[in-house]
Amino acid sequence: MSTTETYTKSGAASRVEEVKPRGTAQQEPPMKPEPQREHEWLQKVVGEWTFEGEMTMEPGKSPEKFTGTESVRPLGGFWILIEGQSQMPSGSETMVITLGYDPQRERFVGGFVASMMPHLWLYDGSLDADEKVLTLNTEGPNMAAGGKLAKFKDVMEIKSDDHRVLTSHMLGDDEKWHKMMTIHYRRTK
Numbered sequence: 001m002s003t004t005e006t007y008t009k010s011g012a013a014s015r016v017e018e019v020k021p022r023g024t025a026q027q028e029p030p031m032k033p034e035p036q037r038e039h040e041w042l043q044k045v046v047g048e049w050t051f052e053g054e055m056t057m058e059p060g061k062s063p064e065k066f067t068g069t070e071s072v073r074p075l076g077g078f079w080i081l082i083e084g085q086s087q088m089p090s091g092s093e094t095m096v097i098t099l100g101y102d103p104q105r106e107r108f109v110g111g112f113v114a115s116m117m118p119h120l121w122l123y124d125g126s127l128d129a130d131e132k133v134l135t136l137n138t139e140g141p142n143m144a145a146g147g148k149l150a151k152f153k154d155v156m157e158i159k160s161d162d163h164r165v166l167t168s169h170m171l172g173d174d175e176k177w178h179k180m181m182t183i184h185y186r187r188t189k
Helices: 037-045
Strands: 002-007 013-019 047-055 064-075 079-088 091-102 107-114 121-127 133-141 149-160 163-171 177-187
Antiparallel strands (some): 002 013, 064 079, 079 091, 121 133, 149 163
């Protein structure tokens, strides 16, 4: 702390003032948030995975089978970053997913992009009471209806430390959820 003394003609100090140097006001250090239970839940998925899946592109058609690999890594203690490669009947595809938990909104949040389409899928979801199933709601192009937007949900279920299942559903014109895709993931390490 700096002080300034003011002197009278007699030379005696008449007052002492406190002077704070500019820009050095004491500030509280920024609060460092700690990962919460939901952030820790996401860490269960971190690792290397292979997967097998099947997808129905149009009602009444046979499902298409596909395989792939996935690498899931933590991004700090709050996010996971999922990078996948799959072999679809139409060719090789790449996708990236970010998932985290927003404590302010008390919701899981994230995004999904894939090399096969220009749409950014934004996730908003919740975990069930048993903490085994994460449901992520989103909106995206309805491939069967000329690309107009539809509501979707991706449901990730943890079966064991080394096995999880993802099912994707689309809300139909009949206001019912229709399963479009099922993927089984097996941990390799």
